[in-house]
Amino acid sequence: MMLEVNHVRKSFDSAEVLKDVSISVEKGEVVSILGPSGSGKTTLLRCMNFLERADSGEMIFDGRRIDLAAASDREIAAIRKKTAFVFQNYNLFLNKNALQNVTEGLVIARKMDRAKADEIGRQALAKVGMLDWKDSYPSQLSGGQQQRVAIARAIAVDPEIIYFDEPTSALDPELTGEVLDVMRTLADDGMTMLVVTHEMGFARNVSSKVCFMEGGVVVESGTPEKIFGDPEKDRTREFLGILEKEQ
Amino acid sequence: MSERLINIIIDSFWKILLPGLKMTVPLTVISFAIAMVIAVLCALAQFADIKPLKPVIRFYIWVIRGTPLLVQLYVLFYGLPNIGITLDPFPSAVIVFAINEGAYASETIRAALESVPSGQIEAGYCVGMSYFQIMRRIVLPQAFRTAFPTLGNELISMVKDTSLAANITVMEMFMATQRIVARTYEPLALYIEVGVIYLIFSTVLTRLQRYGEKRLAFYGRR
Ligand SMILES: Nc1ncnc2c1ncn2[C@@H]1O[C@H](COP(=O)(O)OP(=O)(O)OP(=O)(O)O)[C@@H](O)[C@H]1O
Numbered sequence: 001m002m003l004e005v006n007h008v009r010k011s012f013d014s015a016e017v018l019k020d021v022s023i024s025v026e027k028g029e030v031v032s033i034l035g036p037s038g039s040g041k042t043t044l045l046r047c048m049n050f051l052e053r054a055d056s057g058e059m060i061f062d063g064r065r066i067d068l069a070a071a072s073d074r075e076i077a078a079i080r081k082k083t084a085f086v087f088q089n090y091n092l093f094l095n096k097n098a099l100q101n102v103t104e105g106l107v108i109a110r111k112m113d114r115a116k117a118d119e120i121g122r123q124a125l126a127k128v129g130m131l132d133w134k135d136s137y138p139s140q141l142s143g144g145q146q147q148r149v150a151i152a153r154a155i156a157v158d159p160e161i162i163y164f165d166e167p168t169s170a171l172d173p174e175l176t177g178e179v180l181d182v183m184r185t186l187a188d189d190g191m192t193m194l195v196v197t198h199e200m201g202f203a204r205n206v207s208s209k210v211c212f213m214e215g216g217v218v219v220e221s222g223t224p225e226k227i228f229g230d231p232e233k234d235r236t237r238e239f240l241g242i243l244e245k246e247q
Numbered sequence: 248m249s250e251r252l253i254n255i256i257i258d259s260f261w262k263i264l265l266p267g268l269k270m271t272v273p274l275t276v277i278s279f280a281i282a283m284v285i286a287v288l289c290a291l292a293q294f295a296d297i298k299p300l301k302p303v304i305r306f307y308i309w310v311i312r313g314t315p316l317l318v319q320l321y322v323l324f325y326g327l328p329n330i331g332i333t334l335d336p337f338p339s340a341v342i343v344f345a346i347n348e349g350a351y352a353s354e355t356i357r358a359a360l361e362s363v364p365s366g367q368i369e370a371g372y373c374v375g376m377s378y379f380q381i382m383r384r385i386v387l388p389q390a391f392r393t394a395f396p397t398l399g400n401e402l403i404s405m406v407k408d409t410s411l412a413a414n415i416t417v418m419e420m421f422m423a424t425q426r427i428v429a430r431t432y433e434p435l436a437l438y439i440e441v442g443v444i445y446l447i448f449s450t451v452l453t454r455l456q457r458y459g460e461k462r463l464a465f466y467g468r469r
């Protein structure tokens with residue numbers, strides 16, 4: 001197992017948002033997390049990258065065990081070096097152009113020399129089809145283009161896993177395709193991905209495992225065939241039924 | 248207009264402008280530079296939520312913004328000698344203007360820091376940057392662009408406010424004018440003249456401010 005988190009708990013004030021969540025991802029696997037709004041999907045991803053501090057729980061990454069609640073700054077830095085995060089609303093650096101957005105983490109955080117970082121940055125932008133826009137600032141790009149630059153920023157740091165938090169939810173419907181295509185290419189290349197999404201097509205066709213979350217617990221998980229074809233739990237069936245009707 | 252009056256006006260132009268260049272300008276530049284250091288430090292301490300400093304900074308801002316600049320000048324220059332602290336006029340004026348402007352500018356800069364979308368800070372962490380690196384590379388440059396027009400306005404206000412330093416015997420433009428008025432009994436012409444010179448100073452700064460804003464035009468924002 002490349003990455004797993006076990007028994008993650010997290011409360012905000014009195015509300016328990018994650019109630020003993022466990023999830024695991026194999027190398028090269030694409031795991032989709034589905035679930036209604038407020039079920040704790042974003043919070044889970046944020047706890048896994050220490051943007052939010054879990055109340056308790058452990059993470060096992062490449063055989064090393066880390067206490068999610070008590071991880072040291074050094075452990076956090078080590079985890080972040082191996083992971084990347086793609087946000088719902090892109091969060092590009094507004095004072096940097098597309099190429100600089102991609103190279104910033106390489107040059108500043110990883111102290112890579114500028115020429116090498118630029119080369120990697122160009123490759124990453126080419127991969128998401130944004131090389132022609134390398135000098136554009138975020139304010140000059142469409143949402144779909146911004147998200148593709150954000151994905152380039154994520155792959156440039158050569159992560160072992162990329163977390164995606166609803167990468168297409170902020171986009172107009174006609175722009176979701178270009179982002180999903182890029183994600184599909186990454187999956188085909190063997191990138192390990194943990195994807196919170198409402199895109200049933202992506203979850204069904206691209207992922208190797210699907211987890212259904214509700215009310216802070218993983219209700220059910222399994223292969224897409226099983227979850228979409230013959231789910232065990234009524235709640236899963238109900239939720240997917242509603243979504244399928246919507247789409 | 249009599250020939251005498253015209254001569255007084257022409258004569259006094261340099262006599263007013265010279266103290267302007269020798270006193271008003273340095274007083275403004277030095278005070279504003281120190282004010283910027285105070286303001287950035289106070290704004291960063293609040294933005295980074297450094298707990299023990301926050302109430303101290305809030306108190307400083309509350310007092311300075313809630314009392315007249317003229318009163319602050321008097322307390323420092325005429326008041327402090329009572330407890331044995333006597334300062335020369337020019338340093339007194341620099342201290343008061345720097346502390347006063349520092350309080351206003353720190354609020355401007357704090358608001359600018361807070362206007363930077365916080366998602367970028369999280370994105371910075373996710374690509375492995377430290378808090379310090381994120382501040383220096385991402386947040387401060389954006390905050391500076393946001394704060395620039397307001398800080399420019401504050402600088403222009405400060406040029407005009409330096410005339411208050413005449414009250415503590417700093418020989419700046421306004422005091423120079425008062426001296427000439429006392430000699431010539433032409434207050435109307437001379438006070439208008441010094442007003443025009445302040446106007447020239449302000450206009451130059453406004454132009455510079457506009458030029459700066461264009462240079463800093465927000466990263467390709469259309
Ligand atoms: N910083 C916070 N402070 C307080 N409550 C929070 C915070 N972040 C999340 N919550 C609450 O935790 C619950 C789960 O939120 P979360 O964002 O993880 O849900 P989600 O499954 O990602 O939902 P969505 O599909 O709408 O993105 C929600 O009820 C939310 O209001």
Ligand SMILES: [Mg+2]
Binds near residue numbers: 042166
């Ligand atoms: Mg969410």
